[in-house]
Structures are given as C-alpha cells and as structure tokens.
Amino acid sequence: MTDSETTRGRLRAFAVALAGGVAAVGGSYAAAGLTPAFAAAPVSAVVVANTPDAVVTWSIQTLGDLGHQLGFALALALTVGLFGAAVGAAGALADRFGLPGWPFAGLAAVAVAFGLSGALGPGLAAGAGAAAVVAAAEFGVRTAPDRSAVRRRVLRAAAASAAIGGVGVVLGSRRGGDSTGGSPAADVSADVRELLTEADGKSLDVSGIEPLVSRDFYQVDINSVDPDLNAESWSLRVTGAVDEPRDFDYETLTGMDAEDRFVTLRCVGESLNGQKMDTAVWTGVAVTDLLGDLPGECCVMARAADDFFEEFPLAALEDALLAYEMNGEALPRGHGYPVRLLVPGHWGEINVKWLTELEVLEEPQDGYWEKRGWHGTGPVETVAKLHAVNHLDDGRVQVGGHAYAGTRGIEQVEVSTDGGETWTTARLSDPLAETDAGEGESWSGPDVWRQWEHTYDPDGPHEVVVRATDATGTLQPREESEAFPSGPTGWVSRRVEP
Template identity: 50%
Template sequence: MIESFRERDLLSLSNLLFAGFAGVTGVAGSYAVAGNTRRFVVAPIDALVVRMTPGEIVAFVIQNVGEEGHLLHLALSFAIAIGVLAATARVGLAVGRRDGRPVTGVVLAGSLAWAFAASITSQPALAVGAAAPVAVWTAVGTLSPTTVGQDPSRRRMLVSSASALAFVGVSLGLGRSTNEGDSVTDGPTDTNGKVTTLMQDAEKTSLDISGDTPGLVSSFDEFYNVDIAEFDPDLSPDDWSMTITGEVGTDVTVPFDKLTDMPTEHRFVTLRCVGEGLNGHKLDTAVWTGTPLAPLLAEADPDGECDCAMLKAEDDYFVQFPTEALEDAFLAWGMNGQSLPRSHGHPVRVLVPGHWGETNVKWISEIELLDEEMDGYWEQRGWHGTGPVNTVAKLWSETTLNDGRIEVAGHAYAGTRGIERVEVSIDGGDTWQDAELSEPPPGDDVWRQWRHAFSPDGTHEIVVRAVDGEGTLQPENRSDSFPSGATGWVKKTVSR
C-alpha cells in the first residue's frame, strides 16, 4: 500500500515537472522563432490582459508603481502562456502513461499546443516553435521511469532542468537576433540634408549646461516610449495604408506611397507623457518628417460636417479628437532624419500639437469621422480627455561649478502656448529670479532649456516655475498625474 501511494506521488510529481518544462520551453521556442513581436505566443495574451484590466487598477499602478508597472501585466501574460502550454503537455502525459501509448500522448500534446499558439497568433507556421518543445518534453516525460524500482534519480532531474535552461538560453539568443531586424528603419528620410541642418542649428542654440540635462533634440535611445501593451506592431510601408471612414460619403484610403508624395515638412515637436510624475523624464523632442493631415480630412469630408474623429491604431489603441484640434495635425513617417523606429510608430504616426503624448497615435491605421463624441481608450479608464498639456518647468540637474557656484537646470514646456520665462527661487519661494533660457527650436510645440547658477550658503530649497507664452503662471497646487496630468512647482533641497 505504501509503495502504491509513493508510486502515484512520484507519477504526479514527474508529470508536473515535465509539464512545467514543456510550458517554459514552449514559450521559449515561440520567442526563438517570433522574437519580441506580436507573433510571439505571449503577445496576444498580453494584449488581452491589458484590455481586460479595470481602469482603476491601471491608474493605481501608473501612480504607485510607475514605468515598471508594465512588468506586472507582462509577468501575468507569461504565466498564462506557460500554464496553458504546460496543461497541453499534462494532457499528453496522462494519455501516454495511462494507456501505454506514448506516441499518442506526444502527438496529442503537440497538436493541442500548436492549435493554441496558432489560434491566438494567427501564425500556423510559427506556432510550431511553441508546439515542438511541448511535444519533446511530453515524450521525455512519458518515457521516464516512475515506479519505485525505477525511481527517477536526482541526476535525471538535474539533467532535465539543465536541458530546459539551455534551451531557454539558446531561444533567447535566437529571439534577440530576430528582433534586430524589427527595430531597423527603412533608411534615411533626410535626403536633402534639411533635418541635419535643423538638428545642428538646435545644438548650437542649446545652453552649455554642466549637468545631465539633455540638449534640445532627443535621440532614438533617449526618447521616452510608452504603449498600452508590450509588443509593438510590425508593419511594412508596402503593406501599410490608412483609411478615413465613418460619416463620409466615400471612404478614403491612403497608401504609404501616396502619403509620401504629398508636400513634406520637417517639424520640431515635443511630447510629454500624461502619466509621468511632476519632475519625471518622459518629456522629449525630435525633428519629425511628414505631411499635414488636414488635406486628407478635407478630401473625405469636404463640407466639414463631422465634428469629431476617432483615431485608431494597429495595436487596438484609439483616441477621439474634435476635428478642429486636427487642423494642425501631422502624419509623420520620419524621426531625426530616419524612418520611424518600430517602437515609435513605424511606418506612420500622428502628431497633434499641444496635446499629451499618448494622444499622438502610433501605427495609425484608421480615422473614423463621427457626428458625436465618444470616449477614447484612456477616457474609458478614467483619464480626462486629450489635452492640452499642462505647463511645467523640470529641475533635472544640479552641478557644482569650478568657481564654487551651484548650477541648477532643466527644461520647460507648455505645448503650443510656448515658454516666456522660467523663474527660480533658492529660498523656498520667498524671492524669485529669472533663469537663463535657450532659444526655442523653430516650431509651435517645443520646449526650452533653462539654467540658473548661485553661490551656496548652507541649505537651499530650490523651487522652479514657468510662465507660458500667454503670460500665465504655472499653477502651484500639486496634483498627481491621474486623471489630468501632474501639476505643481518642482522643489528640491540642496546643501553645500
């Protein structure tokens, strides 16, 4: 009787172990062939988790966890994928061992794993990457000894674990090599050197700041990046088109070659994330290459009968604007003289001057013209509207200069209102002095650098505030980013 119980326990433990190995290696195998794309088996699960998460939880995570919050839904998505693939192996192991037909169990497990991966990714060929490891580990499990007399040794378990880890390691390497091509742009968009000249001119007007405050143009690596899900769409310009639909007489479809044949502009545009903290670093500027959106909207709705437009993205994101807010909007396919990187909306994204960063839709695929307002993605989750951005002066660096003075510096931004001046207090707000400002880059929606140096005398409470181009002082009252963006004056204590 005791031996019978032990045999059943060993069988159950063995099944769980090999099912676990199958689940982990199945996910790894999918990553090896699909990389960090939406063809990876975890990607559609992650998208579903994001869509199903209540807005209250999303807001809580953004405010209390910050930019690492995306790791929570990603971890849950991995766990679900591993669990489902492990379950397919568990079924195969049960059938193979119970009926003494290991081949049947292996085929069943592999088929179930393939069906699961193929159905959620719509990639039947790549689904083999997930199914094959599941079938292999089901085979190993069904052939492993489990009776008392054939007790699987610690060595066998160690070898199995090491083999699974080795497979995961190889898969990570293969998946990364797959990703290398996904982030590569299609080539330069600065064929006449205009963007290079603009960037060089901006560099010349940047302040000579000693600290970590960046210049007036952010590189690809510096530019912040926030999306609703972890896996970006992978689109080719040849396959891309945007359709204007809705309350229009005839749908207008714009392929990439038509878009790039339209009048081309190069614009400095600054983006700021609505979910960042008051002194956060999700604020950047680039030179964008593209064409105005207004002519395409006029082609679809020549009489201007539609008051609203819903902008939709390939990643299922959507934002609603009044059509008047889109009069100066911009369809961009270039960034700093190169094609858009995949993570920034390749091949085409929308830029709407003066509005929060999340409303500048990446991977734009459709514009639906409406005769009444509808909530966008973030509005459905409790955030307020599409803009305009709040005025802010950031305090990003403090440096002791060679002459003993302390230099504080940062950037200021107020959307299309512009920045008139930045004021600095070194005594907690009792007195104020104007900071030195850089010239703004040419454009209607850009930031400016500021800096201020002073001779320290003990402890100083530094406070900074901005005045926008309309003469309005940045509000002092502090608020969290949810639901309308962080507000308040940035403060920092400095002792020397």
C-alpha cells in the same frame, strides 16, 4: 501502485508539463522575438484589456514602468500555464495508450501557439521545445519505479527547459526587439539636417539634461508587444461621415507635400518631475490634406493597429501631422512605424501610433483613455522640470532642466534658491520654432520645449524651486496635483547640499 508512487508520478508529470510550458514559450520567442507572433503577445493584450481601470490608474501613478513589466510577467506566466496544461494533457493521453509522450506534447504545443497567435513558424518552434523537454524526461525508461528515477526525469526535463529557454532568449532578442521599423530614409534631407544642426547649436551646455533633440525618446504603449507592420502592405483608411471612404497607401502618403517640425511629447501619467518628456524632428503630411474640408462634422476617431483609439474635435486636428519620419529616418517601430499621428499641444498618450484609420464622426465618442477616466485630449499643463544639479569646480552650483507649455510656448523660467522667497530669471535656450501663422491659419505656437539653467553661489543647504510662465503670461500652477486624470501640476523643488 502505492499511494506514494501515485503521488510521485503526479508530481513528475506536473513538473515535466511545467518545464514543457517554459520550453514552448522559449521556442515561440526564439522564432518570433517580441512581435505579435510571439505566443505571449495575445495573452498580454487580454491581460491589459481586462485589468480594472482603477488598477491601471494606480499602477501608472505608483509603479510606473514597473507596473507595465509586471503585467507582462503575468502574461508570460499565464502563457506558460496554457502550454503546460496542454503538455500535461497530452502526456496523460499518451500514458493511457502506453505511447511515448513527446510527439503528443509537441502537437499540443503547436496547437496552443497557433491558436494564440496564428503564426505557424513560432508555433512549430514552441512544439519543438515542448517535445524536446518531454523526450528528455522519457529518455531511457517509460516508468518511474522509485524516487531517484522520478528525480532524474524531472532534472532532465528542467535542464532541457532551461537550455531551450536560454537559447530562445538569445535568438528572440535578435528578432523584432530592435527599435527600427523599416529601412532608414535613403538620405536625411537638407531641411532636417538644418533643423538638427539648429537644435544642436541652441542646446545649452548643461551636464545631466537631454539636448534640445532628445538622444533617448521615452516610449509608453498600452501593450507590451508593439505591432510589427510592413509599409508595403500598410494603408490608412478615411471612413465615417465622408462622401466616399478613401485609402492612402504608404507610397501615396510619403509622396504628398511634406513638412518638418520640432514637436515635444509629454506623458500624462508621468510624475511632476518625471523623465517622460522628449523632443524630435518629425516629418509628415498635414491631416487636413487627407480629410479635406469637413465643416459640418464634429470629431475624428483615430484607430491604431494595436486596437488603441482616440477621439479628437476637428479643431484639434487643424495643425495635426501624420508623421512617417523621426529625425530624418523612418519611424522606429516603437514610435509607430510606418505612420503615427501628432496633435499639437496635447498629451503624448493620445498621439496615436501605428495609425490605420481616421473615422469622421457625427457625434462625440470617448477614446481609449477617456473611457478609463483620463483626459488626455486636454491641453498639456505648463511645467518647468529640474533634472540637473551640478557642483562646479569654482564652488558654484548649476541647476537646469526643461520647460514646456504645449502650443502656448515658454516665455520665462524662474528659479528660487531660498524655497520660494525670492526669484531669479533663468537663462533659456533660444526657441527652436517661432510662430509663423499667416492670415487664416490657426497655428497657435511652437509645440516644443526649451532648456533652462541657472548658476549661483550657494549659502549652505537650501531648497531650489522652479516655475515657468507660458507665452500668454500665465504662471505655472503652484498647487500640486496627481497625474490622474489631467496630468500632474505644481512647482518642482529639490533640496541641494553645497
């Protein structure tokens, strides 16, 4: 065999192996969708776990959601490479013994997929995809005597890979990628309906901003593939410095005395005027009902099914909620189905989703984000966001947005239309929740946003600036700071052309 023929053979083998890797990923996705059984899911988790903290921080602040997507794209590429290497090794072994390569390629892909996710069904689908590609490449001849034959084999492999990948995307998008976790609650309770009606009635009529109960709630996770839990097999363990460990299953938890709350969540890593702040009606059980009286202990570590963990002082959990419904329906999978933690007044990043354990600690420990330099367990910064600039038919300009100060509540929002020289009090939506703390209770305020709007006659191009004052009388800080490590601060401004 000439050097040219050897080179062509190696290129053909590489191209077929790569196509087989793509098809294997497509087959796995077709069977599993975007669930932990998908072969790329554990690879993505490894990528996340091994990304340097500085890179994570830079990505959050600079790339935002794009950084998360690029990380998952890297995981997909690595998964294709793993399958491709296995398919290539299997083909080399088959060639050595003069046997068809497709059975070996299929078995190799099954082994890799099962080794990654432990799921047999998606593993068999990955094997079928890889075997089909190699079989297409081998169809008709076992050798590649000339360049045109090499090209035909590679083209057949590529065509089969593209077809399998396309079918995988279509089928996989119907599996595990939807937003629902379990069955909706049989009936939205009268109390939740009343709260949703209240929020609808109190929402300001301002085009371009979310109503008081968000239509599209933001989602941020450490991994690209969410856990896919079953409420029937789920349980919450209370462990650590307790008299006796306890387990609560879903039926027991949902059978306890429940409460409904408006709660706003805001992402610590968002930009100052970003869109990652939303509100919902949450239904759940007070954390203290499960922990009981623990006056001598310091902290609690909350752990999740996706290996996320966060530590809280006991005082922070006095008004925390174990939520299992969102707006009257079972939690969506992407928001922590079947049960998540809501800690009033803290940044959204530490409100643990897919909760599986509450460990009572005797000594403080760093949580997931604290280990990476963030300070999510601090109280949220006060902010007034400017998201709407509407030019009305009568020539006036309407500006609007949301304001939020955690459990401190919002007292007022002020608007300047001359770059901060003079200020006017904006119109606020009525509060969604009033403080109703009885004797001995520690509830410090409504952990919920308010809408604001201001309509005025413009006088040429101008700069609009907004700022908020919380219910303690403290003005939103003017000094601008980046999101890392304790959340962004500053007054929001925007240039407006009449």
